[in-house]
Amino acid sequence: MNLCSIRRLLALALGAAPLLAVAHGISAEDQQRMLDAGYFHYIELGARHMLTGYDHLLFLFGVVFFLTTFRDVAKFVTVFTIGHCITLIFATYFKITWNYYLVDAIIALSVMYKAFDNNGGFQKHFAMESPNLLWAVFGFGLLHGFGLSTRLQQLPLGDDPIAMLWRILSFNVGVELGQIAALTVMVGALALWRHRPSFKRFSYAANLALFYGGVYLLITQLHGYQHDSHPDSFRFPAAEHRHAHEDMDVQNTEDKTRDGL
Template sequence: MKIFFLLIASLFFSAVAYAHGISEADKQAMIDGGNLRYIWLGATHMLSGYDHLLFLFGVVFFLTTTKDIIKFVTIFTIGHSITLIFATFMGINANYYLIDAVIAISVIYKAFDNNKGFGNYLGVKSPNLLVMVLLFGLIHGFGLSTRLQQLPLGEQNWDMLLRIISFNVGVELGQIIALIFMLVVLTQWRKRKSFLRLSKVTNHALMFAGFMLLLMQLHGYLHTTNEEEFGFNKDAHQHIHMDMEAKQKEYIYDSL
């Protein structure tokens, strides 16, 4: 059990350390590999983007018809494609921790909505879901754009646009792969009695995960804006988390 918790802690600190960075090796691979590399990075980034996937999971959680799934996934895709392409091409940027904090809020929002929180707790009608999914899609795309802008996109507008579109294509491919897995799991789970019994608990867990992500992003934001107050800069802070992760791994290996 101790080893299990250490593994979870290791994953958490790893996410903190690497959530906003593009390694130099990845940057060089992008230069050498061309547009196909951007497609690959877009796909892998989506498949490892726990915040995007948690929101998508919340969106499709209660959707049972193909028509509804296509409608909501399409509107989410349109939203994040618009801001991903436009913000990257125009060089519009913002503090990535704040953007990701809003993405974490989107996870909390969708889980809260799934549990009929607006009616049960606030006594109001929930906002139009299609509009909210589009709005959060725009924000998710802006978050993806902050990552893409860390990569070498070239100086020529045409080359830059092709690389941005390639990355976006990869994101959509990764989303399709993740969506298929989610739908298979949900379809099988809905056949069991436990689905109705545990669906509310699952969405509470989704809210908790979103809340933890929100705290993590606000924690990162404070370190980027108040480096002197914390006594070390964000690079030193990242190295501290990496050192902690290394020590945890060393302890795990020793325990085994």
């Protein structure tokens, strides 16, 4: 691969970063649509949010990757679900929030953690047993729920405490339905793959790819945070930021407004 190709790939990755950073956020269209929406719409939005929540899905994929029985899958998924329900409902109802880019960046670390654990990283690099997986999944569930909450709080949930609680619960129901749908596909695909010789050969590579997927998500979220917190450093509107990245491989450009990259 020549230098020009590498530069183009880098430009493409950076250009996609702002899109991925908000890919499963709450769009302006959704915010407007939910102004007078009923509870069913919150269920639909929650399901769609989970099904497009690549960070949540990648973490769950890592959790169930080596689980071979329905009992184990149910146990770990239940613990994860309890964790994210607690923070999703509690943080949203009491309006506890933080910068969602930073929350999602930490969630990306959870993806990296699970991939590292799946490949025996603690044993190989630290000569120690992996931390208790059940507690780890519960802790990361709390974190993922807080990430969901920061996104949900972008919606106009209203001032009526009872109505607001029902909207939060409806969104949470949708999240769980989306999670069940995604897990059905994941567990089924892994069960089929596990009976093939390629599973043993490529399981390490699959989790290595999962780890680097987490790295990429981390970079995109930190990139989004940098753009969100220091917009002046880019010298042009956020909507144009992606296009500027796509043009990074254009030599001798005369557009001085992009010198800040």
